[in-house]
Amino acid sequence: METQRGAEAEVHALWERYRADHDPEVRERLILHYSPLVKYVAGRVAVGMPASVDHADLVSYGIFGLLDAIEKFDLTKGYKFETYAITRIRGAIIDELRSIDWVPRSVRSKARRLETAMQQLESRLHRSPTEEELAAELDLTVDELQQTLQKISLTSVAALDEVFDAGEGDRVSLVDTLQDLTTVAPDASFEDAETKQRLHEAITRLSDREQTVLGLYYFEGMTLGQVGDVLGVTESRICQIHTKAVLSLRAKLVDRAV
Numbered sequence: 001m002e003t004q005r006g007a008e009a010e011v012h013a014l015w016e017r018y019r020a021d022h023d024p025e026v027r028e029r030l031i032l033h034y035s036p037l038v039k040y041v042a043g044r045v046a047v048g049m050p051a052s053v054d055h056a057d058l059v060s061y062g063i064f065g066l067l068d069a070i071e072k073f074d075l076t077k078g079y080k081f082e083t084y085a086i087t088r089i090r091g092a093i094i095d096e097l098r099s100i101d102w103v104p105r106s107v108r109s110k111a112r113r114l115e116t117a118m119q120q121l122e123s124r125l126h127r128s129p130t131e132e133e134l135a136a137e138l139d140l141t142v143d144e145l146q147q148t149l150q151k152i153s154l155t156s157v158a159a160l161d162e163v164f165d166a167g168e169g170d171r172v173s174l175v176d177t178l179q180d181l182t183t184v185a186p187d188a189s190f191e192d193a194e195t196k197q198r199l200h201e202a203i204t205r206l207s208d209r210e211q212t213v214l215g216l217y218y219f220e221g222m223t224l225g226q227v228g229d230v231l232g233v234t235e236s237r238i239c240q241i242h243t244k245a246v247l248s249l250r251a252k253l254v255d256r257a258v
Helices: 002-021 024-046 055-072 081-098 105-125 131-137 142-154 174-177 190-204 208-219 223-230 235-258
Strands: 162-164 170-175
Touching: 002 024, 024 081, 055 081, 105 131, 105 142, 105 208, 105 235, 131 142, 142 235, 170 174, 190 208, 190 235, 208 235, 223 235
Parallel strands: none
Antiparallel strands: 162 170
């Protein structure tokens, strides 16, 4: 415990020094200290992505986000740097992935078509549609819908980690909002609080199984494979459930934000 307190005090002292004179040497020490955070975020983004996307590349993209976070972090705000930095690290990774356009256009088109169908069904049903209802809306069989969800799951980064404006020049992603759903910082903007409220309402309209998958994956820190073991289904099936839930949440938030 004493060792941990000493380490925290040392990091705080580094922040105080950097805030005072922006010493490049101090910045390098901060970068070194927080570099494991970049590897963690890159690892989460890499889940379910094609093997052609190299983890080391994701880490290198994330470093730019870490540098941006260090430059812009305000020590006086009272919240943890890690919480602040994760959005910017992930945003830098997603921005770079988008710039190289690694997601096939056909898959993007299918994802948009699914979101539109979900929005239309929820407007009529006032709840999250079942796979049978969604398949019928899209004129697909349930098997065809599940195959489509499986393909889109490889691009979950383009759905769940979608970074969008949240007012006052700040940017958030659905995954950050999910992971931080239970708290609202004292200085949180009205838009941030409203986003969390909308997301909470959207989650309650998902099926019980979809809520369980999101809870185990985002709040309990399980892998999709581990979630499959708990629920007694394959990891592939969990990917499908996860993708449908994520697209449904994104459709709700984007629809309300327009």
